[in-house]
Amino acid sequence: MxxxxxxxxxxxxxxxxxxxxxxxxxxxxxxxxxxxxxxxxxxxxxxxxxxxxxxxxxxxxxxxxxxxxxxxxxxxxxxxxxxxxGEAKTGARTLPPLPNTESWGRIVTRFAPNPDFVIHLGNARVAIISYTYATIYKGKFILRFEDTDPRTKRPIPEAYRIIREDLKWLSISWDEEYIQSLRMNIYYEYLRKLVANGHAYVDLCKPEIFRDLRNKGIACPHRSEDPSVHMDRLDKIFAGEYGEGEAVIRLKTDLNYADPSVRDWVLFRIIDTARYPHPITGDKYILWPTYNFAAAIDDHLMGVSHILRGREHTVNTIKQMFIYSYLGWRYPEVLNLGRVGLEKSILSKTWIKTQLKSNPDKFMGIDDIRFGTISALRRRGIAAETIKQIILELGVKGVDAIISWENIAATNRKILDPVSKRVFVVPNPVKIEILGVKEKISVDIPFHPSSNLGSRRFTISSPEVYISSRDAETFRKVGFLRLMEFANIKFVKEKDGKIVAEFLGRDVEEAKKLGAPIVQWVPVEHSTKVIILKPEGLKLRKIKCVGEDTIKGMREGEVVQMVRLGFGRIDRISGDLVVVIHAHD
CATH class of the missing domain: 1.10.10 (Arc Repressor Mutant, subunit A)
Incomplete structure (x- = not known):
């Protein structure tokens, strides 16, 4: 060998x-x-x-x-x-320059997702960097759906739409869009050319027999037959005379190649689309190209100059180069990226799909906030700009990387803090009755201390407020509290499941003298039920809270900063219940 x-x-x-x-x-x-x-x-x-x-x-x-x-x-x-x-500037972020740009007429990059599921953070890395390079070089960016396996990687109809939405949310636009399942006749044209020129052949061997021959570096008996024989067999395949598993079409490569998977790899296989219909083309086609064939043909025809993809595709590059050699084409420049992981989140599409199928009641759908999909990160309240900044900071390194939630939170916090309203929410609420309030008090509290995001007014006629159970415990020990932007109170006693406190006034300097901890609070008469959903690995904590009722007037999808609790995205407003997904502290 x-x-x-x-x-x-x-x-x-x-x-x-x-x-x-x-x-x-x-x-x-x-x-x-x-x-x-x-x-x-x-x-x-x-x-x-x-x-x-x-x-x-x-x-x-x-x-x-x-x-x-x-x-x-x-x-x-x-x-x-x-x-x-060693760098090409991309706004505030940097990427290294692309290789051999001068030898290509126009820089063309592409993002080619398989719509068998939605995209995750690792996929988004390729999309963001490819799009950024196309922008830097004033080139072209292509979106291509690689959906030519209706059997083992069956496309999900809604995935096409969701992927487009995710890309638009990331502010990625594309110059051209292609769907491979609508390009079958193009693939057949090049298949016929390869077979007619003796570079590909129809293999009728049983898979286990071919595998044994391949591992020994021995040619399949069909390999040396005349191209006319294989052209005739190809016609019979199109006529439906061969069923699934009875024939495949292979590319002639190197039978002594060190990696057996490269030896005469499969270009096309028969798929019973009557049994496994394609969501777009139904049962119109039975002969389907493999990823490496369709991608290789399309990259050339679409003028792709630079391919960015995961390092695991290194062998695929070698496979595709054989096609380019036979057809006399120049292979695009390739940048192999390392894998990206997300701390305490799941990125594996296979695992997620399996869990959604076997445990549908345990998860919230494809955008479950415990997953690392782009849909999930968006639902969790992570800004698109946060994802883009972190991806561009990673750059085009070939080493694997784990993105920490600490890094995501730090970046997201900088982006969201100036534009997010600050609201009062208290977990595990304890009611306090305040004695000594002799008249209605109106409290105007800005939604942000420095940004002009408006304000809300609480008119308090009933001297009852909620604080969190943890702050209630502090109140019992310290004896004093400062209700943020409102009042100083003194612990008196507990009665009938609530705390009785004395109103000491509103002066903040007095609170400092008393050493009173400052806490958020919610007036009972201006309150609503709030449930915070907080992902913790694969667990999902549900925290019962009360929040100020102004939250009910906000829109679903809005990100707020819950004072002393962290950032969260309003997921659902239903009557007197608001569900908030916790993003991070």
């Missing part, structure tokens, strides 16, 4: 090494081999079997870069997209 570095992979390694070697020399005056090798291995960690050859190739590239004159280095750095600063 051959262990040499395959040509398509070798070219990718060379390009990557060149980029890092130039950047290293620009930074240190002389490119150093070790850090460049580490960078390259970080992006090609799935190909450790070629480590010696990769290291040797990197050394050659580093030596070449170090031999260049200053002018040659400058010209080459511009060609591959490495600047002396």
């Amino acid at each position: 051959s262990s040499s570095l395959p040509e398509p992979l070798k070219e990718q390694v060379r390009k990557t090494a060149l980029k890092h070697a130039i950047a290293n020399r620009l930074k240190y005056g002389q490119a150093r081999i070790e850090p460049v090798i580490n960078k390259v291995f970080g992006e090609f960690r799935n190909f450790r079997q070629y480590s010696k050859e990769i290291a040797s190739l990197v050394r050659e590239v580093v030596q070449h870069v170090n031999s260049l004159s200053t002018e040659e280095l400058r010209n080459l750095s511009e060609e591959v997209g490495v600047s002396p600063e």
Whole structure:
């Protein structure tokens, strides 16, 4: 079995090494081999079997870069997209320049989700960065739905709409939109070309037999048959003479390739769409392209210059390069991104779909706030700008990253604080009767201490208010409280399940002298029921509260800052009940 570095992979390694070697020399005056090798291995960690050859190739590239004159280095750095600063400005955030931009007529990027589910934070990373690059270079951004597997990754009809809505919410717009299931005749055209030219063949072997042959590096008996035989079989497939599992169409690659999955991989397979109808095309087609075929054809036809995708797609790049080689096309530049995780949240589409199906009563739907989907983050009260800022800060690193809720909260807080109304909500309320209030008191409280967000007025005729049970415990111990923006009170006694307190006046300086803790409160006559839903991992806490009744006049979807409790999004208003989803402190 051959262990040499395959040509398509070798070219990718060379390009990557060149980029890092130039950047290293620009930074240190002389490119150093070790850090460049580490960078390259970080992006090609799935190909450790070629480590010696990769290291040797990197050394050659580093030596070449170090031999260049200053002018040659400058010209080459511009060609591959490495600047002396190593960055291309994108407003307040930065992304490294794209490689080889000068050799492409127009920069075209794409986001290609599978509508078998909604998008999550990891998907959004690709969308945001791809769109940002298209904007930086005044290029084109494409949205492409990759929906060519109606059997194992069956598209969900509403997912197309929700994905569009999520992208628009992220302020991402696209110049062109494509749906692969509506492009089947285009794929068939290129399939026929590959078969007719002897680059692809119809395989009639049983899967287990082919797998055994492939693992041994032995050709399938159908591989060497004349292209005319395979063209005839292809016609029979279209005529419905072969059923699901009876035939597949494979691309001729390298039977000695180190990774068996690359050896003569499947281009098309038959799917019984009478049994598994496609939500858009129904049972019109039975021969469906695999991801790697449809994506490869579309990237060329749509003029995609730069592909940003997860590092797990490295092998797919190698597979697709065989198609490009046969068709005489230039393969796009590829930037492999590391995986993104979200602390204490679930991003796995498979896991979420399984849970929603097996435990429908346990979760709130695809936008359940315990998930890491974009719909869930939006429902939770995370601003679109927060997501974009964090993603752009991550950049295009090839290493995996876990985004902490602490980071999300810090960024979200800066964005929301100036524009969010501050309201009073008390959890586990305890009633206080205040003695000594001799007349109605009107209290005007601004919704924000510095932003002009308006105010509300509480006219208090009945001297009863709610505070939280925790603040009630503090009141018992300290003996004094300052009801925020209202009054100073003194603990007297407890009676009939409530606290009796004495009104001491409204002067805030007096409260400071008394050492009275300042707490939020809700007047009984201006109160409404509030339930706060607080995600804690896969658990969902329901906190019973009362809140000021002005919340009922706000709109569903509005984000508020609950004083001393944190930010929350108003999820539902139903009569005297308001449901608020806790975003973060």
